[in-house]
Amino acid sequence: MDFQTYKEKTELLKKMAHHYYVLDDPITSDDEYDRLYFELVAYEKDNPNHIDSTSPTQRVGDKIKENFEKITHIERMWSLDDVFNFDELNAWKNRINKYDTNITFMCDAKFDGASLNLTYDKGVLISAATRGDGNTGESILENAKMINSIPLSIPYLDKIEIRGEVIINKYDFEKINKERMQNNESIFANPRNAASGSLRQLDSKITKKRKLKFIPWGFGYFDIDENSFFNRLNMIKKFGFIDTKLSTKCNNLDEVEAFYNKLISIRHTYDIMLDGMVVRLDSLNLQNSLGYTAKNPRFAVAYKFPPIEKQTKILDISFSVGRSGVITPVAELEPINIEGASVSRATLYNFEEIEKKDIRINDNVLIIRSGDVIPKIIKPIKELRNGNEIKISKPSFCPICNSELLVENILIKCQNLQCKARVKNSIIHFCSKKAMNMMGLGDKIIDFLFEEKIINNILDIYKITREMLENKEGWKEKKIQNVLDSIQSSKNIELWRFINALGIEHIGENASKKLVELFGFRIFDISYDELIAVDGIGSESAKSLTIFMETNKELINELLKIIQPTIEKNNGILNGEIVVITGTLSISRDEMAKRLENLGANISSSISKKTTMLIAGINAGSKLDKARELGIRILNEYELNILINHN
The missing domain is CATH 1.10.287.610 (Helix hairpin bin)
Incomplete structure (x- = not known):
């Protein structure tokens, strides 16, 4: 040849x-x-x-990665706000009508999979990245090349970002799970999880075997003179991508609703899981005018399908133990298939829920599952009872460590800090981003360390040495150093992070910051009466914190000696101010919030009569209107900088 x-x-x-x-x-x-x-x-x-x-x-996949590099999208990937019925959809449309009444809609089936951003330049696929946090995702180019429906080249030579959903059809999903069961591997909960897990394999050959498909639904960077989203997307489909023919343009909401009902009619027979429909304005000029909130575009929503309701039977009740020791009752169900996912368990949340609904073992029950929402029991079908139903009793002993449980109203808790289930989950929370921020100790790493008995409690994290990790399978120098560096970087961390990392029931990030600001290191010996006097700290939070501090005093003192957390000083310019941030700023909301907190402000997510200041960026929405109604002081970013610099 x-x-x-x-x-x-x-x-x-x-x-x-x-x-x-x-x-x-x-x-x-x-x-x-x-x-x-x-x-x-x-x-x-x-x-x-x-x-x-x-x-x-x-499309070979010979290279096996140690980890995924980070990659920044040219244009941000946004998540969509959800609407669940026609009234909510109409309310969204009415908000848009304040800006423009001459609008058309582009509707597209919403597939339940994993989002992927492809970048082509000079007609060649040069990068592929997961959504990540919207700005930065994981680079998975080699895995994307294993998906046969992703063209390695396209007949468009300028740079372009093409976005879509990576999916597994229902038949292939069931086949994968059968193979995993035969190999004694854990099965995927649903096709979306299977697609996401298959996409993020370090070994691209595994991705290749999973029969993934890529369906385009949009674009990021795309410099072309065409104002219609619908026309642009159709142009992309002609580059060699799958066209499901499940998209259309609509002139009004009646046409939108008709297409929505058409999709609902095929959802059960279609070979790919559908969980709703995306409705967006077709005009890109109007999209740009409307802009975005902090999380979502104003010009598009996900019109979700009604939850699927099915009947099954409760075979038994089991109990799971959370990281804070809370016992959650779980219904073990007669397995039932809902939208390609086999459902055999449903949370019952707490015993108040069980008593209120009068749920019993051997009851026939109605359950619903919508999209990726956890299956929920709606009610028992009492008409089908035959006398064999058994009332559900509260447990007295922990199902994991068998220690006596503490019962407090709705919640039932295991207080044993040596309980295996509690310890492991506590460590995962302790190391997480919003807690001690140990980026090198993710869930899988902690699972490994725990199963290898390298760590048995939180204190053991600080006893890890290089020698403990060397010669372990899959542990190379870079991975070991990442773990050691993460542990070292957690020392001298802010005190509020340390409080939040302890996983105290009812005490989250905001409460931790507030308590440290008010009490500093006295928080470890604080009385119930002092806590209950704090605005925003209720009796449950006060009781939970004081009991936790007393029960775990020895452990906390050991950790404080090692970590030596610090309290950031603020210059008090904004002491006493309750501040809400809205709109798009020159820095992220999190960065702005941290800056204002360092100046003494308390950050709130919603406007109320207690709010004293609103920081309004570009495209500020309803919060700005409400602040004006309440006479709240409003500053833009420029005015805020003047205030800070003047002081």
Whole structure:
């Protein structure tokens, strides 16, 4: 074979692959495809300098990564606000009508999978990244190349970000779970989890075996003179991507509702899980005018499908132990399939819920599950009772460590800090981002350290040495150093983080900051009466904190000696101010909140009569209107800087 023949046969193989994986319309037999595929592989092996990087033969996945690098999206990936019925959809439309009444909508089926951002330049796929936090995701280019419905090249030469959903169809999902069960591996809860887990494999060959598909639903950076979102997306689909034909333009909400009902009618028979419909303004100019809130675009919503309601039977009740020791009753159900997911458990939240609904073992019950929401028991079907139902009793002893439980009204708690379930979850929380911020100690690392008995409690984290990790399978120098550096960086951390990291029931991040500001290190010996006098600290929070401090006094003192947390001083410019932040600023909301807290302000998420100041960025919405109504002091970022610098 000469080079020209190689090029021609490569184009033919691309065409065959496109018809098979994208159009679902094969133009050749599997044998013929395989014959041509291996013919090209043989040529490429003898002529490595002639290899076409966009050939289907280059979807190999030989490289195994140690971890995923971070990559910043050119344009941010936003999550959508949800609406659940026509009235909520209409309310969203009415808010838009304040800006413009001449609007058209673009509606698109919402697939339940994992979002992916592809970047092409000069027609070649150069990067692929998960959504991440919206600004920065994980670079998974090698894995994306394993998905046959993602073209390695497109007939568009300028730079472009193409966004879509990576999915597994229902049949392949069931097949994967059967194989995992046969191999004694944990099964995926639903197709979305399977798609997400398959996409983030360090070994790309595993991704390749999972039969993932990529369905485009939008774009980020795309510099072209076309104002219609619908037209732009159709242009992208013609670049060689799957077109499900489940999108349309609508002139009014009646047409939107009709298309929504059409999608509902096919949701159970369609081979990919659908969990709703995306409704967005078709005009990109109007989209840009409306802008964004802190989390969501104002010009688009996810119109969610009604939850699916099914009947099953409660076979038994088990109890799970949370990181703070709270015991949660869980209904063990007769397995039932809902939207491709086998449901065999449902949380009952607490015993008040059980008593209020009069739920019993052996009851036939109605359960609902909507999208990725945890299955929930709506009610027992009392008409089907036959006398074999058993009332559910509160446990007296911990199901894990068998120690006596503390019962307080609704909550039932295990107080034993050596309880295995509690300790492990406590360590995971202790190391998390909002707590001690040990970035090198994620859930899987902690699972490993715990199972290997390297750590048995929080204190053991600070006893980890290099020698303990060396020669462990999968532990290379970089990974070991990351763990050791993370542990070291947690020392001298802010005191509020340390309080939050302890996982005290009812005491979260905001309460931790407030208590440290008021009491400093006295918080460890604070009385119930002092706490109950603090605005915003109720009796449950005060009781929980004082009991926790007394019960765990020895452990806390040991940790304080090692960590030596600090209290950030503030210059008091904003002492006593209750501040709400809204709109888009030059820095992130979190950064602005931290800056204001360092100046003494208390940050609130909502406007109330107690609010004393609103910091309003670009595209400030309803919070700005409410602040004006209440006569609250309003500052833009420029005015805030003047205030700070003047003081």
